[in-house]
Amino acid sequence: MSAADFLFAPEVQKLLMVAYAAPGQPFSSSELAKRSKLDPDDAGRTLEHLVGSGILKRNKPKAGEAETISVDRTFIFHDELRNIALKSFAAAEPVRAMLRSRFKDSVMRAFILQEDKDGTLELLVVHGQLMPDESAMKAACQKLSKNIHRHLKMHVISSAKFNSLTPRDSLASKLAAPGALEIIALGDTKAQPPVEKVGLLQSAKKKLATLARPSA
Structure with missing residues (x-):
């Protein structure tokens, strides 16, 4: 062998x-x-x-x-x-499998942010148009935590909030750290992005443009 x-x-x-x-x-x-x-x-x-x-x-x-x-x-x-284990069988693979099977319609992206000295995993989940059911997510994390023998600390945010993160945000700094790992990328699930809301000014401009068109 x-x-x-x-x-x-x-x-x-x-x-x-x-x-x-x-x-x-x-x-x-x-x-x-x-x-x-x-x-x-x-x-x-x-x-x-x-x-x-x-x-x-x-x-x-x-x-x-x-x-x-x-x-x-x-x-x-x-x-x-230990890094190989974290990025594969000991954490990344079971977390990815859980999110893709249970929350494929809501989770757009997911990251392992860090692992502390006690083995606790800090995770970031970015949802799309649908938000994961809070109780279902909690139950799934508890079951997974028991299976992989690790505590899980989960952050769940919208894609809009994710896209608006600034370098001053603690989540942004953790995402930029060398140990951060993306385990679900855009397109890996069936989750749909949120519908963009048209602003009042854009709506007014559209309406004016329609009224300004010459009638047949």
């Missing part, structure tokens, strides 16, 4: 999804198997590979306590690997 095949094996992804969601938290082998919904034997074999590769580490147990495993932040490719 190549390094790439090993990294993206389903068992590896499931275990790293749990571990990277709480990088400072130690887990027992049984807890990791349970949270990742893996067979204990499959989890045990995969953990051996991850520890042997330096991605995870074993922590010396205290008296009377079981051995625990946690993310090894000294691993030379720790930051790169």
Whole structure:
């Protein structure tokens, strides 16, 4: 098995999804198997590979306590690997799938703004003509949060507000940060842009232009 095949094996992804969601938290082998919904034997074999590769580490147990495993932040490719996980199986893919399946008629664009040190994801959703149902969005986020073992902080704004963001807005500065990631782009869903309202001045000019036309 190549390094790439090993990294993206389903068992590896499931275990790293749990571990990277709480990088400072130690887990027992049984807890990791349970949270990742893996067979204990499959989890045990995969953990051996991850520890042997330096991605995870074993922590010396205290008296009377079981051995625990946690993310090894000294691993030379720790930051790169965590970014790959964030941009794929550990966050971007499940969030994208949820929004495109449940809110394809309302969500026009979506971004992962940042991930804090505790693994909380801050998301920005831009809606079009239709606004996502608030209770449905909350329920979907709670279910997803449980599945990917991460807290989600969601901002939902209209496309008009998104287009009017200035560099002084906190959302704009987060969008401009190197770690921000667009997970749904324009055209990825069936969401329609809002109908533009014709201003009073434009409406008056249109009416005058119509009246000024010579009659047949």
